[in-house]
Amino acid sequence: MEKSxxxxxxxxVLAEEFEVEESIITPxxxxxxxxxxxxxSLVDMVVLIESEFGVKIQPAELVKVQTFEALYDYLAEKL
Amino acid sequence: xxRVVITGMGIWSCLGKSLGEVCESLYNGKSGIVLDPxxxxxxxxxxxxxxxxxxxxxxVLSRSQRAYMPEQAKYAYCATVEALRxxxxxxxxxxxxxxxxxxxxDSAVEPAVRAVDTIREKRDTTxxxxxxxxxxxxxxxxxxxxxxxxxxGINLTVSGACASGAHAIGLxxxxxxxxxxxxxxxxxxxxxxxxxxxxxxxxxxxSVREDAPEKASRPFDRDRDGLVPGGGAATVIIExxxxxxxxxxxxxxxxxxxxxxxNGEHISSPNVEGPSKSLRMAIERTGIQxxxxxxxxxxxxxxxxxxxxxxxxxxxxxxxxxxxVTSTKSQTGHEMWMAGASEIIYSMLMMKNDFIAAxxxxxxxxxxxxxxxxxxxxVEKHFDTFLSNSFGFGGTNATLVVRNIK
Numbered sequence: 001m002e003k004s005x006x007x008x009x010x011x012x013v014l015a016e017e018f019e020v021e022e023s024i025i026t027p028x029x030x031x032x033x034x035x036x037x038x039x040x041s042l043v044d045m046v047v048l049i050e051s052e053f054g055v056k057i058q059p060a061e062l063v064k065v066q067t068f069e070a071l072y073d074y075l076a077e078k079l
Numbered sequence: 080x081x082r083v084v085i086t087g088m089g090i091w092s093c094l095g096k097s098l099g100e101v102c103e104s105l106y107n108g109k110s111g112i113v114l115d116p117x118x119x120x121x122x123x124x125x126x127x128x129x130x131x132x133x134x135x136x137x138x139v140l141s142r143s144q145r146a147y148m149p150e151q152a153k154y155a156y157c158a159t160v161e162a163l164r165x166x167x168x169x170x171x172x173x174x175x176x177x178x179x180x181x182x183x184x185d186s187a188v189e190p191a192v193r194a195v196d197t198i199r200e201k202r203d204t205t206x207x208x209x210x211x212x213x214x215x216x217x218x219x220x221x222x223x224x225x226x227x228x229x230x231x232g233i234n235l236t237v238s239g240a241c242a243s244g245a246h247a248i249g250l251x252x253x254x255x256x257x258x259x260x261x262x263x264x265x266x267x268x269x270x271x272x273x274x275x276x277x278x279x280x281x282x283x284x285x286s287v288r289e290d291a292p293e294k295a296s297r298p299f300d301r302d303r304d305g306l307v308p309g310g311g312a313a314t315v316i317i318e319x320x321x322x323x324x325x326x327x328x329x330x331x332x333x334x335x336x337x338x339x340x341x342n343g344e345h346i347s348s349p350n351v352e353g354p355s356k357s358l359r360m361a362i363e364r365t366g367i368q369x370x371x372x373x374x375x376x377x378x379x380x381x382x383x384x385x386x387x388x389x390x391x392x393x394x395x396x397x398x399x400x401x402x403x404v405t406s407t408k409s410q411t412g413h414e415m416w417m418a419g420a421s422e423i424i425y426s427m428l429m430m431k432n433d434f435i436a437a438x439x440x441x442x443x444x445x446x447x448x449x450x451x452x453x454x455x456x457x458v459e460k461h462f463d464t465f466l467s468n469s470f471g472f473g474g475t476n477a478t479l480v481v482r483n484i485k
Contacts, residue, residue, distance in 0.1 A: 019142050040209035041143050047208045056203065 001079045006053075007072050013052050014045070027069035034068075053079065083252040084484065086328040087166025087316035088424050089158040093129035093309055093411055097161060102428040104410065105436040108457060110293035111411050112307050118273050118280075125285035127295050129309030129412040131271045144227060146210035149190050151268035151417075152223040154312035155182065159224055159264060162314035167328055168262075170229070179232030179260040181251045182220045182314075183243025183267035185416045188275040190214035220268045220312075232260050238416075240471025241378070243267055244313065245419025249337030249477055251317050261322040267420035269310030276308045282347075286381060296413075297440035298379035298406035299386050299448035306380040309412030313421035332427060335365035335464070335480045342474025348384050353476050354392035354468065361466065361478035362396070372402060372480065373462025374435055376426045378470045379406035380413045389468065390447035401452045403460070409439035419469035419477060426465045430483050433461045 007027075015022040018035040025034060032038075037045060042062070049071075050056045055078045057065060065071050090097070093111025094104035104111070111129045118126035133150045134157050140148075148156070163169075168178075194211040198204055213219060218236040225234040233254065237247040244267020251263035279285070286295040286305040296307045323330050338361025342353035362369055375393060379386045386406075393404060407425045408414070414421050429435055434457055441448075441455040463483040470476045 017142075019137075038143070041146070043205060043209040044146065047206050050206060056205075 003072060003076045006075050006079065009052065010068070010071060010075065013048060017044070017048050025068055027072070028067055030066060031068060031071060055079065080256045081258055082320035083255045083317055083334045084320050084323050084330045085315055085332045085334065085427070085481070086318045086323050086330055087162040087168065088331070088427060089161025089165065089314045090311070090421060090424050091131070091134065091154040091157045092311035092313070092414070092421060093131050096157065098428065101425070102432060105407070105425055105428060106432070106434060106457065108437045108439055109410060110439060111309065112292045112295055114289050114292050115273070121273055121277070123273065123277065123280045124283060125280055125287045125305070126289060127286055127292055127307045128271065129307065131309070131311045140227065147213035148223050149187055149214040149219055149270060150272060151184060151270040151310065151312060152220050155220045155224055155266060155268040155314065156227060158266060158312040158314040159228065162264070162316050165329065166316040168316065173228050173230060176262070177232040177260070178230050179251065179254060179263035180221050180225050180230045180234045181237055181247040181263055181265050182224065183237045183239065183247040183416045183419060184217060184220045185238040185240055185243050186270060186275055187215050187217055187219045189270060189272040192274045224264065230264065232263065239475045239477065240473055241413065241415045242419055242469040242471040242475045242477040243416040244421065245467065245469035245477035245479055246339065248315055248317065248334070248420060248423060249339065249479060252334045252337055255317060255319050262316065262318045264314060265317055265420065266312060266314035267417035268312035269415045269417035271310035279308065284382065294440050296381045296409050298377065298381045298409050298438060299390065299444065299453050300441050301443040301445040303381045303383065303386065306382055306408070307412035309414045311414060311417055311421065313417055313424050315420055315423055330484050331431070332484050333482045335367065335482050336361040338362070338364065338478040340476045342476070344474055347472055349388050349470055349474065351388045351391045351395065353474055354389055354470055355395045357476035357478040358392060358396045358466070358468065361480050365480045367464065369397065370400065371464050372466050373460070374426065374429065374465040375402055375404040376422045376465060376467040377404050377406045378468040380408055385470070387445065387447050389470070390451055394447070394450045403435045403458055404451045404453050405435060405438035407436060409441070410436065422467050422469070423479060423481065426467055426481065430462060430465055434459050
C-alpha cells in the first residue's frame with residue numbers, strides 16, 4: 001500500500017472512531033493528545049489498526065509510535 | 080426509623096421510552112412482544128421476545144463512556160436521566176451530595192460472548208478492546224452510572240435473579256430508613272440480546288405460542304405455556320422524607336414496606352411458603368391494615384408452577400378479599416433483573432392515573448387463579464396503596480408496599 005493511501009485511510013478511520021475532525025490530524029501531531037486517548041482508548045486504537053490494516057502494533061513498539069507520522073511509517077514498513 | 084419516599088422515576092421499556100409513553104401503553108393494553116427471526120435462525124426453541132430499541136447515545140456521551148456500556152447500561156442511563164430530571168436533581172446536586180446507587184442486574188452475557196469469540200478467533204486478548212471488561216462484569220450498570228453521574232454514595236449491583244430490581248429498591252429504602260443515605264438511585268436493568276437468554280430458552284421455560292406473539296404472555300391463564308423474555312431499565316429515585324421536603328422535591332409516594340425471604344428449596348421451582356412469608360413481612364412492616372392495599376402487581380410470569388404458587392401465596396395472605404391482582408408481564412414479558420423496579424413504576428403510573436391495566440390474555444382461570452380477582456380488561460379505579468411481588472431463581476423473594484402521596 002502506498003504511503004499516501006495509508007495516510008488517507010489512517011486519518012479517516014481514526015477521525016471517525018475517535019470522533020474528531022480529520023483536519024486536526026497532522027503528521028507531526030501527537031496521537032494521544034490529538035485523539036484524546038487514555039490508556040484504555042489507546043487499546044482501541046490498536047484494535048482499529050489491526051482490523052483495518054491487519055497489522056498488530058506490539059506493546060513494545062507502541063511507545064515509539066507517538067506521532068501520526070510515526071504511525072504512517074510504522075504501517076508503511078509492515079504493509 | 081426515617082420515612083422513605085419516591086421523588087423521581089424513569090423508564091426505557093418495550094412499552095415506551097418515557098413515563099408518558101409507558102403510561103399510555105399500559106392504559107391501552109399494548110403488548111410489547113414480537114417474534115424475533117434471528118432467534119429462530121440461532122436454533123431457539125422460542126423466538127418470542129419483547130422488542131426494546133437500543134438508544135443511540137452518540138453525541139450524548141463521549142466515545143469512551145459509550146465504549147464501556149453494554150445495552151442494559153444504555154437503557155439504565157436513559158431511565159436515570161428521566162428519573163433525575165423528574166426528581167429535579169441536577170449535576171451540581173450530584174457533585175455536592177453523597178447520592179447512593181443500588182441497581183439490579185444479574186447478567187452481562189453478550190459482551191462476554193463477543194470477547195471470548197475474539198480470543199478464540201484471534202488468539203490475542205488485546206483485540207477484545209477496552210470496553211469488553213467493563214461491559215461484561217455483572218456490576219456493569221452501576222459502574223457506568225456511578226462514573227457518568229459522578230455518584231459518591233454507596234455503589235453496588237444487586238443480583239437477586241428476577242427479584243434484583245425489587246431488592247435494590249428495598250435495600251436502598253433500608254439504607255435511608257437507618258440514616259446511612261439521604262438519597263439512593265435505585266432500579267433494575269435487563270439485557271435483551273439473544274445470547275443472554277439462549278440457555279434460559281434451553282430449559283423450555285419460554286412460551287412457544289409464536290403464531291400470536293401478543294397472546295404468548297398470559298399470566299394466570301389456564302392455558303399459559305411459559306414466559307416471554309423482555310428487558311430495558313427502570314430507575315426510581317428514593318429519598319428520606321424530610322430531605323425531600325427541604326429541597327422542595329416532588330414527593331410521589333412512600334415506600335412503606337419491604338419484605339423478603341428465601342425458599343431454601345429447588346433452584347427453579349418456587350414454593351408457596353417463601354413468597355407468603357415475603358408478602359406477610361412486607362405488610363407487617365407497613366403498619367397498615369391489609370384492606371388498605373388497593374392493588375397487587377403480581378410477579379406472575381406465565382409459567383405453570385410459578386403462577387400457581389403465587390396465586391396460592393396471595394390467597395394465603397389476602398384470603399377472600401377482592402383486591403385486583405394483575406401481572407403487567409402480560410404486556411411486557413418477563414423483564415427479569417429489571418422487573419422488580421419497572422413494576423413499581425407501572426404500578427405507580429396506574430396509581431397516579433386511577434386505573435389498573437388489564438391482565439392481558441387471562442381468558443380461563445385455573446383452580447388457583449380462580450380464587451383471585453384478576454381483571455382481563457382495564458379497570459378505572461382509584462387506589463392509594465399497592466403491593467408488588469418479585470421472585471427469582473434460587474428461591475429469592477421480595478415484596479414492596481407503596482403508598483400514594485398527593
